[in-house]
Amino acid sequence: MALKTTTKLLKITQQPLKIVSASYHANVIDHYENPRNVGSLDKLDENVGTGLVGAPACGDVMKLQIKVDDNGKIVDAKFKTFGCGSAIASSSLATEWVKGKTVDQALQLKNTDIAKELSLPPVKLHCSMLAEDAIKAALSDYRIKQKSKEKTDTN
Amino acid sequence: MQRFTILPLFHNLLNSLKCDIAKNYHTLQNRLFLQHCKTFFKSYSESALKCWNCGTVRTTDALLCTQCNLLQKPHDTSNYFAVLNVEQTFDIDPKSLTNKYRQLQAVLHPDKYSNKSQAERDISLTYSSLVNNAYNTLQVPLKRAIHLLKLYGVNIDQEVTHPEFLTLIMELNEEVEAAKTPEDLKNLDRKNKTEMEKINSTLSSCFKQQKLRQVKDEIIKMKYYNSIRMRINELLRDRGIVE
Numbered sequence: 001m002a003l004k005t006t007t008k009l010l011k012i013t014q015q016p017l018k019i020v021s022a023s024y025h026a027n028v029i030d031h032y033e034n035p036r037n038v039g040s041l042d043k044l045d046e047n048v049g050t051g052l053v054g055a056p057a058c059g060d061v062m063k064l065q066i067k068v069d070d071n072g073k074i075v076d077a078k079f080k081t082f083g084c085g086s087a088i089a090s091s092s093l094a095t096e097w098v099k100g101k102t103v104d105q106a107l108q109l110k111n112t113d114i115a116k117e118l119s120l121p122p123v124k125l126h127c128s129m130l131a132e133d134a135i136k137a138a139l140s141d142y143r144i145k146q147k148s149k150e151k152t153d154t155n
Numbered sequence: 156m157q158r159f160t161i162l163p164l165f166h167n168l169l170n171s172l173k174c175d176i177a178k179n180y181h182t183l184q185n186r187l188f189l190q191h192c193k194t195f196f197k198s199y200s201e202s203a204l205k206c207w208n209c210g211t212v213r214t215t216d217a218l219l220c221t222q223c224n225l226l227q228k229p230h231d232t233s234n235y236f237a238v239l240n241v242e243q244t245f246d247i248d249p250k251s252l253t254n255k256y257r258q259l260q261a262v263l264h265p266d267k268y269s270n271k272s273q274a275e276r277d278i279s280l281t282y283s284s285l286v287n288n289a290y291n292t293l294q295v296p297l298k299r300a301i302h303l304l305k306l307y308g309v310n311i312d313q314e315v316t317h318p319e320f321l322t323l324i325m326e327l328n329e330e331v332e333a334a335k336t337p338e339d340l341k342n343l344d345r346k347n348k349t350e351m352e353k354i355n356s357t358l359s360s361c362f363k364q365q366k367l368r369q370v371k372d373e374i375i376k377m378k379y380y381n382s383i384r385m386r387i388n389e390l391l392r393d394r395g396i397v398e
Contacts, residue, residue, distance in 0.1 A: 052325060054316045056375040059382030061324050082328040082386065 024085060025119035031089035038080040041065040046149055049142025051134040055126060060087045064134035068142055069142050072102050079134070086124040090114050090131035103139055112138065164242045207274075216240050218262050226263060226271075226278050235289035235302055241343060245303055245362040247293060256290040297377050300358050304374065309367055311374060324379045331386055337396050351380050 024032075043050045043065065051064045060083030069074040077095035081088045092115055098106045111132035115125055203212045206220035207228060213220060215230040215237075215347050229238060236243040260283065268279040292298045301311060327347075334340045354377045361370045391397070 052318060052321050054321045054324065054379065056311060056316055056378055059378040059380075061379070062320060063325055080325070080329075082325070082332075082382070131334060 016135060023121075027093075027118050028085055028089040028120070031092040031118070032085040035079075035088055035092040037076075037078050037081065037092065037099075040080060041067055041076065041078050046145050048140075049138040049140070049145065051137030051139070051141060053130055053133045053137055055083070055087070055130050057126060058083065060084065060127070060130065062091050062130050062134045063088060064091055064131070064138050066106070066135075066138045066142060068103060072104075074098050074101055074103065074106060083130075084124075084127065085117070086120055086127035087130060089118055090120075090128045091134060093117060094131040094135055098135060103142065106135060107139055109135055159329070160176070186285065218259070224269070226275050226282070228278055228287055229282050232285055234294050234306060237308075238285055238289040239293065241293070243303070245296075245300060246359055252290070252293060256286065257397065259286050263273060268331065296355050297374065297381055300362075300374050300377070304367065304370055305361065307367055309371060311371060316379075320376065320379075324383070327383055328386070331390070332385060334390070337391060337394055340387055340391055344384065344391075347380055347387065349386050351377065351384070354380065 040063070041048045041050075045067070047068050049066050052061070053064075054061045058153055059087040060081070062081045062083065064078065064079045065077065066074050067131065069075045077098050079091040079095050094109070095120045097109060097113075109132065111125070111128040114120075118128070120128055204215060205211065206213055206223060206225065208225045209220060209223045211220055211222040213227060218227060219225065220227060231237040234243070239252065241247065241252060241255055263279050263282050263286065264274065265279045265283055268276045271279075293303050304311070327343075331340070331343055334343060354373050358370060358373050358377075361367075361373060369394065
């Protein structure tokens with residue numbers, strides 16, 4: 001009798017553990033375990049835009065860099081993220097998506113698209129927002145560099 | 156008249172509130188006086204805290220009703236300092252906090268209510284978990300600072316962090332990533348702890364001077380150092396080093 005009750009109790013306590021291990025979507029785990037485009041580009045290169053953003057709510061930092069060719073097309077993208085699985089997956093996916101796009105097309109990228117692709121739960125939506133902010137920051141850094149370059153060229 | 160003079164509580168209440176019934180106390184007829192007292196007492200008890208079971212007026216920090224001895228609901232659930240009945244300050248004494256916590260749980264832990272009514276069991280359950288949350292929050296300086304700032308009406312949400320500071324944090328994270336030996340990690344952990352202690356003392360003085368803007372900035376800095384600390388601990392744990 002006592003044994004039966006214990007086994008029942010064990011069954012109950014084991015249930016939540018199973019749920020926890022399955023909480024990340026397969027796409028997140030894929031990007032987390034095999035992150036694409038990890039690394040750095042030369043931030044002094046005038047064709048490289050660097051975006052560095054942080055999430056004060058969780059203490060995550062994300063660096064995203066893009067390399068743009070003379071036709072305004074993003075030829076390379078790299079990221080480095082110190083944060084949770086969702087933040088790493090979001091930035092990994094973001095670098096994959098912006099590659100091959102033009103600067104204007106990349107600006108259209110929304111955090112909701114990232115969240116949808118990775119099936120992020122509501123508590124992790126801010127990770128995808130961080131990735132969007134990182135892209136925007138990298139693009140604006142690139143534009144500022146190009147403008148100052150134009151100025152020096154005309155002078 | 157004698158019936159009323161044996162009720163010192165009545166006298167105290169009436170005198171302290173300088174109610175006009177008290178002024179006319181001796182001139183009034185018994186019946187009239189009773190009526191006045193009834194309305195007076197009704198309005199008083201509506202504004203005061205009462206026992207959910209017998210209606211006896213209670214103080215805010217009393218856990219049990221003085222009349223029927225049943226467990227009371229928490230008075231203020233949003234202020235963790237009030238929940239644990241400790242002074243609302245950042246410079247909290249960890250020992251007295253733990254003492255307060257143990258005292259409370261000694262009375263309201265659900266284990267003590269397994270034979271009591273459903274209502275009391277429910278109160279015990281929610282109250283006890285509230286006290287747990289309060290203790291876990293106030294115990295950790297970072298969480299305590301965030302809670303205290305929230306009580307001042309300031310929330311930490313989407314804030315833009317200074318780019319220079321982010322660069323520094325990125326570099327620190329890269330150092331952790333590049334660390335090869337456990338000694339390297341421990342050194343980085345020590346460095347990080349010193350930084351966090353510095354922020355702690357800054358927080359303390361900023362709270363004292365009510366510099367809430369600066370408190371917010373320091374809390375955000377602390378968050379980043381805290382996540383570095385957790386990363387170092389995780390790496391050390393992966394290598395089987397637990398301290």
